[in-house]
Amino acid sequence: MAKTNIPVVQTVGLTKAFKDFWRRARVKAVTDLDLEIRPGEVFGLLGPNGSGKSTTIKIILGLLYPTRGRVAIFGRPPTDVAVKKRIGFLPEESYLYQFLDARETLDFYGRLFQQHGKVRGERLNMLLDMVGLQHEAKRRVGEYSKGMSRRIGLAQALINDPEFLILDEPTSGLDPIGTRQIKDVIRRLGDMGKTILLSSHLLADVEDVCDRVCILYGGKKRAEGTIDELLARDDRTQITTDRLDEDTVAAVRDVIERRGIHDIDVSVPRGRLEQLFLDIVREAQEAKVATSGVGATGAIPEFLGAATSDSDAIIRSLIEAGGVEAPPAPVELPAPQPVEPSATSQIIEELLTTKETHDAVPESAPPNAESKPASEAEPPPMRKVEADQSVIDDLLGGSK
Amino acid sequence: MGNIWTITRHTLAESVRQKTAMFLVIVLCVLVLAMPFTARGDNSLSGAVQSFLSYSLTITGFLLSCVTIFLSKTISDDLTGKQILMLMTKPIARWQYVVGKWLGIVLLNVIVLTLVGCVIYAMTIYLAGHRRGWYVATGVAIALAVFICYTLIRNLRPVQFSLTRWITVGVLCAIVVALLGGAVVGLNRYQSTLKPRDDYDRDRLDNQILQARHAAKFKAPWDVIRAQANAEFDKGVEQGKYTGETNAPAVKAQLFDGMKRRWRSVWPLESRVFEFEDVRTDRSPESRIYISYRLRVFRYPPDEILRCVWVVGDRSKGATEYRIPRRDVIDRRHTMPVPADAVAPDGTLTAAFVNVNPWVEAGEEQADNVVVFEGDDAIEALFSVSSFGTNLIRALALVVCRLAFLAAIAVMLTTVFSFPVACLVALTAYFVAATPSFMADAIDWMPDEGVISWFSAALNNVLWAVHAILLPKFTAYDGVSTLVEGRNVTLMWVIMAFGRLVLIQTTVLLLAACLLFRKREVSQVSF
Numbered sequence: 001m002a003k004t005n006i007p008v009v010q011t012v013g014l015t016k017a018f019k020d021f022w023r024r025a026r027v028k029a030v031t032d033l034d035l036e037i038r039p040g041e042v043f044g045l046l047g048p049n050g051s052g053k054s055t056t057i058k059i060i061l062g063l064l065y066p067t068r069g070r071v072a073i074f075g076r077p078p079t080d081v082a083v084k085k086r087i088g089f090l091p092e093e094s095y096l097y098q099f100l101d102a103r104e105t106l107d108f109y110g111r112l113f114q115q116h117g118k119v120r121g122e123r124l125n126m127l128l129d130m131v132g133l134q135h136e137a138k139r140r141v142g143e144y145s146k147g148m149s150r151r152i153g154l155a156q157a158l159i160n161d162p163e164f165l166i167l168d169e170p171t172s173g174l175d176p177i178g179t180r181q182i183k184d185v186i187r188r189l190g191d192m193g194k195t196i197l198l199s200s201h202l203l204a205d206v207e208d209v210c211d212r213v214c215i216l217y218g219g220k221k222r223a224e225g226t227i228d229e230l231l232a233r234d235d236r237t238q239i240t241t242d243r244l245d246e247d248t249v250a251a252v253r254d255v256i257e258r259r260g261i262h263d264i265d266v267s268v269p270r271g272r273l274e275q276l277f278l279d280i281v282r283e284a285q286e287a288k289v290a291t292s293g294v295g296a297t298g299a300i301p302e303f304l305g306a307a308t309s310d311s312d313a314i315i316r317s318l319i320e321a322g323g324v325e326a327p328p329a330p331v332e333l334p335a336p337q338p339v340e341p342s343a344t345s346q347i348i349e350e351l352l353t354t355k356e357t358h359d360a361v362p363e364s365a366p367p368n369a370e371s372k373p374a375s376e377a378e379p380p381p382m383r384k385v386e387a388d389q390s391v392i393d394d395l396l397g398g399s400k
Numbered sequence: 401m402g403n404i405w406t407i408t409r410h411t412l413a414e415s416v417r418q419k420t421a422m423f424l425v426i427v428l429c430v431l432v433l434a435m436p437f438t439a440r441g442d443n444s445l446s447g448a449v450q451s452f453l454s455y456s457l458t459i460t461g462f463l464l465s466c467v468t469i470f471l472s473k474t475i476s477d478d479l480t481g482k483q484i485l486m487l488m489t490k491p492i493a494r495w496q497y498v499v500g501k502w503l504g505i506v507l508l509n510v511i512v513l514t515l516v517g518c519v520i521y522a523m524t525i526y527l528a529g530h531r532r533g534w535y536v537a538t539g540v541a542i543a544l545a546v547f548i549c550y551t552l553i554r555n556l557r558p559v560q561f562s563l564t565r566w567i568t569v570g571v572l573c574a575i576v577v578a579l580l581g582g583a584v585v586g587l588n589r590y591q592s593t594l595k596p597r598d599d600y601d602r603d604r605l606d607n608q609i610l611q612a613r614h615a616a617k618f619k620a621p622w623d624v625i626r627a628q629a630n631a632e633f634d635k636g637v638e639q640g641k642y643t644g645e646t647n648a649p650a651v652k653a654q655l656f657d658g659m660k661r662r663w664r665s666v667w668p669l670e671s672r673v674f675e676f677e678d679v680r681t682d683r684s685p686e687s688r689i690y691i692s693y694r695l696r697v698f699r700y701p702p703d704e705i706l707r708c709v710w711v712v713g714d715r716s717k718g719a720t721e722y723r724i725p726r727r728d729v730i731d732r733r734h735t736m737p738v739p740a741d742a743v744a745p746d747g748t749l750t751a752a753f754v755n756v757n758p759w760v761e762a763g764e765e766q767a768d769n770v771v772v773f774e775g776d777d778a779i780e781a782l783f784s785v786s787s788f789g790t791n792l793i794r795a796l797a798l799v800v801c802r803l804a805f806l807a808a809i810a811v812m813l814t815t816v817f818s819f820p821v822a823c824l825v826a827l828t829a830y831f832v833a834a835t836p837s838f839m840a841d842a843i844d845w846m847p848d849e850g851v852i853s854w855f856s857a858a859l860n861n862v863l864w865a866v867h868a869i870l871l872p873k874f875t876a877y878d879g880v881s882t883l884v885e886g887r888n889v890t891l892m893w894v895i896m897a898f899g900r901l902v903l904i905q906t907t908v909l910l911l912a913a914c915l916l917f918r919k920r921e922v923s924q925v926s927f
Contacts, residue, residue: 018924061489063923079918081493089489095482097410099417111406112490156486 006075008164008195009037009060014069016055016219025067029055030219032069037197042190044210045199048281052219053199054092057168060197061089074164085113088162092169094153098142102133102152105141106159113160127155131181146173154182164195171202183209207273215277217284223276230276403492407500408507411474415508424467428516431463432456433583436527445596446605449527450884453609456520457880461799464509465834468803469826471505472810476819484922495914498811502910505807510800511548517796518544521789528605529596607688608735612786612888615692616749618674618779625663629656664778668768671711671754676781679749681740685720688737690782691751696772697730704730706771707757707764713742714750725758735782749781785888794889795879801897802874806830808906812913815920833874872901 014033017025030052037043045053058064059071062078076083096105106127110120128134131151141149150173157165167186171179179202186209190196200206206213207227214224223230415421435456436448475498478484487497522537596602633652636642642651666672681689695706705727713719720741728734743749755771757764773779809829813822877897879889 058485058923063485063488064921081491084489084491087489089486091482091485093482095484095486097414097483099414104413108406108410109486109490112403112487112492114402114491153486 007036007038007072008074009035009197010070010072010075011035011056011060012070014056014059014071015067016052016059016064017067028219030059030066033216033219033221035214035221035224037195039195040190040193041211042186042196042198042209044206044213045197045216046203046206046213046277047199047216049201051216053216054168055219056216057166057197057199061087061166085160086163088157088160088165090150090153090157090165090167090170092172093146094149096141096144096149096152099140101138101140102128102144102155103137105152106155109156110159115160123159127158130158130185131155147175147178150174151178154185158185162194164197165189166197168199169201170198171200171205179205203274203277213273215280217281222280222284227273231273403496404500404503407492407497408504411501411504412508414474415471415504420467420471421508421512424463424512425515428460428463428512429519431459432516432519432523435459436523443597444601444604445528446601446609449524449605450609452527453520453524454880454884456523457795457799457883460513460516460520461802461878461880464512464799464803465806465830466827468505468509468806469810469823469830471508472501472807472814472822472826473819474504475501475811475814476822479922480818482923488922494917498815498913498917499910502804502807502811502913505811506800506804509803509807513796513800513803515541515544515548517792521792524610524788524792528610603688603737604735607737607784607886608690608782609884609886610788611784611886612788612791613690613782613886614680614785614888614890615777615780615782616676616679617776618781619677620776621663622660625659626656629659632659664774665770665772666753666755667770668755671752672773673750673752674779676749676751678747679743679781679783680747680785681743681783683741683743683745685739685741687740689740689743689749690735690737691779692733692735692782693753693773693779694733695728695730696774698770698772700730701769706730706769707759708771709754709756709758710736711752711754712738712750714744714748717744717746717748717750719744719750727759740783751779751781753779782887788886791879791883791889794891794894795883797894798877798879798889798897801894801901802877805872805901805906805909808909808913812909812916815913815917830874833872835875872905877901 011033014030014035015028016030018027018029020026033052033056035056045056047053055064059066060073060078062080071078073080074083074086097108100108103124106124107120110124115123125134128137131154133148133151133155136144136148141152144152150170154167154170157167165186167182170182170186174182183205186196186198190209190211196209198206198210210227212224212226213230215222412421436452478487488494518537518541522541525537596605629652632655633642633648642648663672679689681687691710691712695708697706706729707725707727710724710726711721712724713721715721720739722738722742724736724738726734726736738751753771753773755769806826806829810822810826813825816822817825877893879893882889
């Protein structure tokens with residue numbers, strides 16, 4: 001990346017109000033948003049439904065015009081056609097031409113990049129291969145399942161070998177293998193020095209691949225920073241060594257109690273991004289922050305057969321059934337409390353993604369098999385899978 | 401340019417895949433093929449050919465206009481289906497998208513028109529009984545159809561044909577061939593019943609309809625008459641008829657008008673000489689030129705027939721003189737064939753109208769009547785300058801110009817409004833443009849006096865501007881009736897239509913469309 005000094009995307013005081021026919025502002029989708037995406041980083045945009053993620057992305061792409069504020073992409077206005085040569089975009093749904101087949105779709109987009117026949121053909125085959133649609137390439141896109149269209153969507157976003165890739169909820173509608181593939185692709189492209197802007201509900205995805213994240217609620221930035229920064233626990237210290245026998249542990253404890261030991265790897269422990277996300281959203285909801293998106297969700301209506309209860313109680317009971325400690329009550333930033341990776345999140349994650357590495361595991365995690373490094377901790381046994389899903393949905397504000 | 405072409409291709413592919421194009425071609429071909437059976441005209445062969453030409457071309461123009469407006473749906477589809485989100489994040493400028501879409505619509509029209517034009521040509525020649533021409537034209541039409549299908553299939557749908565597909569295509573082809581064969585057999589039977597009624601019918605068909613004839617206007621001696629009027633005025637002044645208080649220009653104009661009217665009317669036993677210049681013909685006695693005229697009279701004779709004599713050709717200029725006695729129905733246009741050697745070597749043609757009854761001794765009575773040649777087209781000399789085929793191509797080119805303009809209107813509207821709204825507005829614009837100028841009349845009628853006069857005047861100007869840009873008179877660019885009358889659709893006309901409709905109006909509309917589309921937030925759907 002040659003021009004490392006220019007941020008790939010910079011927004012200053014970005015505001016977008018959707019107006020009605022009489023020019024009255026109906027909805028404020030984004031308010032005073034300052035963002036800076038630097039070259040080579042994988043940037044995550046998080047937020048519940050309607051928090052302004054897609055609007056922000058569309059403004060960055062010049063599909064919407066800001067009501068106030070400035071946007072620059074590669075230092076140019078988003079309407080600049082030349083800038084688009086360096087961008088790849090996967091919208092929240094793959095809006096494809098139903099009457100084209102996969103190959104023609106990619107061919108069409110390739111032509112718009114003025115790619116010449118042979119180059120285009122080669123790239124096309126490689127991309128079709130990558131997304132696993134080589135054998136379905138002659139079918140019309142209209143016949144494709146959602147996941148298949150997502151794959152074509154990803155392929156078209158990569159057809160110009162973009163420096164900057166914008167992925168709006170890339171894993172929605174994909175099966176676990178597809179999700180895994182997308183994450184792999186993101187990570188690999190990130191390693192190759194590409195800049196990636198990612199918006200997703202699937203927090204695990206974001207946590208796994210993003211260098212930096214920004215959490216939006218009600219069109220406003222609630223938190224921004226690297227994952228490590230955001231999840232840093234100032235009030236805790238994590239000590240990682242080889243497995244120690246009980247005597248040593250006792251000795252270490254003893255030593256620590258007396259202080260002064262240096263040959264110990266001391267690192268900052270991390271909580272789960274999901275917990276942080278939930279905390280931020282809950283805090284915002286409690287502070288009655290205005291949002292045009294999904295607000296706090298209520299109890300399940302009685303006619304659906306649910307006993308009247310608040311969602312907290314449901315969670316508590318479910319989590320207790322899951323055999324792990326209950327998550328703590330909502331906490332305030334920036335002093336979160338130590339938490340267990342909640343069973344629910346791990347189960348969901350297990351369902352939606354194939355097993356992924358978790359950078360760190362809190363001390364009180366269940367003991368692991370000796371051969372496995374701590375970073376590949378097994379989640380607790382799965383139980384109450386269906387119920388857990390609904391609970392998460394509830395917490396996320398009906399995000400699925 | 402590459403991007404525009406990509407969008408154009410894509411739009412074409414879309415219309416082909418979504419069967420719009422197929423529907424068009426099939427409906428038009430069926431209509432055109434069925435037309436000769438229904439359009440019989442006045443039971444003469446020339447009448448049948450004329451009504452076939454007239455109906456088929458009008459219907460083609462109308463249907464293509466509607467389809468053009470409908471095809472602008474491709475833009476609103478992109479907007480509502482949000483494909484535009486992916487498209488506009490590619491390096492393509494908004495104007496390229498708009499122009500590409502417009503070009504796609506126009507190109508589809510051109511392709512369909514070319515095909516239908518070939519079919520119309522083939523059918524016309526066939527009906528007229530020119531077998532050889534028919535074979536050629538049909539061959540061209542089929543070759544063209546095959547070429548178009550091949551190009552479309554090859555370029556727009558690179559499918560590897562499987563056996564079942566081959567069979568399906570084969571069966572479809574067989575059906576089409578059978579249909580065509582049936583049509584040809586039916587036509588053959590029908591054609592055998594369609595013989596020219598008489599020699600006149602044959603001559604009319606070959607020399608007056610399937611021709612492109614130029615209509616030369618007579619050389620009016622207005623300069624001489626004006627000089628006479630001025631002299632008359634001067635004489636009047638000398639005689640003291642006019643004093644210094646008289647409004648000299650007005651009186652002169654009045655005198656000129658009166659003398660003009662006098663020249664246009666031919667009194668009993670009078671004659672009037674009309675001169676035509678630059679009549680291009682081979683001057684062989686076998687070939688014909690035509691004098692077309694319309695007579696008006698002060699008093700209708702009981703049988704409404706005027707008897708008169710034409711003397712055509714000036715011997716003093718080296719032309720052969722022909723005396724042609726006529727019995728003509730009053731107030732109708734008549735076409736009188738004259739051997740081409742009546743034209744002088746320098747290309748002038750003299751035709752004298754003599755207001756006498758040559759049959760008076762045979763007992764055909766005729767009241768003395770004053771005959772009036774009203775208007776500049778009261779008498780014309782028609783001579784062939786070009787062929788029917790060229791004429792048809794030019795008439796179709798006029799249709800293309802109109803369609804290009806309509807496509808621009810429709811495209812502009814769809815960049816702003818949702819499809820139903822845009823479609824309705826465009827259709828309204830089309831009907832207003834296609835019907836005689838009642839809209840212009842309505843604007844003219846607006847009151848220009850009283851309290852609201854200033855407002856009315858301002859509104860008038862605005863409306864005129866809108867009217868001039870958005871609603872040109874399509875009737876002024878309709879070559880069908882000219883073609884059907886066997887008159888030349890001039891190249892100048894086509895160029896004018898192209899200049900006004902395409903170069904000016906379409907450009908203005910497309911420019912507006914591009915600007916509006918640039919302003920537009922494409923991820924917002926309009927209602």
